[in-house]
Amino acid sequence: MCSHPVLTQPDFEKPFFLQTDASAYGVGTILSQEGEHHAVASQKPKLHPITYYSATFTPTEQNYDIYEQELLAIMKALTHWQHYLGWTKTPFTILTDHANLQYWKAPQKLNHHTARWHADLQEYDFVIKHIPGKINTSANKLSCPPNTDQGENDNQDQMLLKPKLFINAAHLLMLPESSKRNLMALIHDHPTARHPGCGETIRKATEVLPWTGMCQWISDYIKGCAICQQNKILTHQPKIPLYQITMKEGTLPFQQIVIVTNSFLFLYNTT
Ligand SMILES: [Zn+2]
Numbered sequence: 001m002c003s004h005p006v007l008t009q010p011d012f013e014k015p016f017f018l019q020t021d022a023s024a025y026g027v028g029t030i031l032s033q034e035g036e037h038h039a040v041a042s043q044k045p046k047l048h049p050i051t052y053y054s055a056t057f058t059p060t061e062q063n064y065d066i067y068e069q070e071l072l073a074i075m076k077a078l079t080h081w082q083h084y085l086g087w088t089k090t091p092f093t094i095l096t097d098h099a100n101l102q103y104w105k106a107p108q109k110l111n112h113h114t115a116r117w118h119a120d121l122q123e124y125d126f127v128i129k130h131i132p133g134k135i136n137t138s139a140n141k142l143s144c145p146p147n148t149d150q151g152e153n154d155n156q157d158q159m160l161l162k163p164k165l166f167i168n169a170a171h172l173l174m175l176p177e178s179s180k181r182n183l184m185a186l187i188h189d190h191p192t193a194r195h196p197g198c199g200e201t202i203r204k205a206t207e208v209l210p211w212t213g214m215c216q217w218i219s220d221y222i223k224g225c226a227i228c229q230q231n232k233i234l235t236h237q238p239k240i241p242l243y244q245i246t247m248k249e250g251t252l253p254f255q256q257i258v259i260v261t262n263s264f265l266f267l268y269n270t271t
Pocket residue numbers: 188189195196222225226227228229
């Protein structure tokens with residue numbers, strides 16, 4: 001990697017090759033093009049590096065699945081070298097040694113970041129070629145640089161659910177009635193509270209001072225709140241009772257008809 005000649009200038013008339021590899025904690029990539037011809041004429045020219053790039057994963061990215069990390073390695077390289085790879089005349093080749101990319105050949109349910117990658121990949125013209133790991137050593141070395149956090153102490157002492165999310169049973173009190181009413185005056189009756197519904201009132205009370213039997217008490221309180229009941233939207237309109245139309249015995253069909261207009265009922269005899 002460090003012997004002469006080290007790097008070459010990109011030639012935009014020639015196709016690019018992007019070698020990538022992901023480790024559990026980083027990505028190593030090499031952008032290259034075909035360089036000097038091989039000693040044996042029948043073999044393809046050697047790839048000559050243009051530039052190297054390595055990056056470590058964020059703590060969140062370190063927890064991605066391996067097939068997501070392999071794709072992430074490609075996405076990071078594409079983003080980094082977008083000025084080279086975003087407008088190539090011919091498709092460039094992504095060389096990678098990891099079979100986990102095969103996962104993306106099958107239809108998958110995408111999460112929010114893989115969906116974004118899917119959209120970003122549409123910007124590029126490329127093919128993917130699998131290469132054995134023993135050939136991909138340079139990219140592999142770049143993906144695991146020394147002195148980087150190798151994730152050995154990952155996920156330790158992480159608080160998934162913070163204590164404030166838990167309602168401590170010790171805090172559930174038997175509140176005196178006056179305290180409950182004072183609380184309702186503040187979170188329900190007050191003009192700024194604007195008489196919220198049962199669910200919202202319970203949520204606010206839980207934040208301030210939950211007590212045993214709170215849900216039922218608040219539900220009953222709101223049922224008894226005159227302003228809430230006045231403003232309640234009637235979801236069950238009273239039904240108008242059916243009116244039975246009387247007719248003479250022995251009336252034939254269509255002999256008598258009924259017309260209803262503006263709540264008035266007119267009876268006509270057709271004979
Ligand atoms: Zn109310």
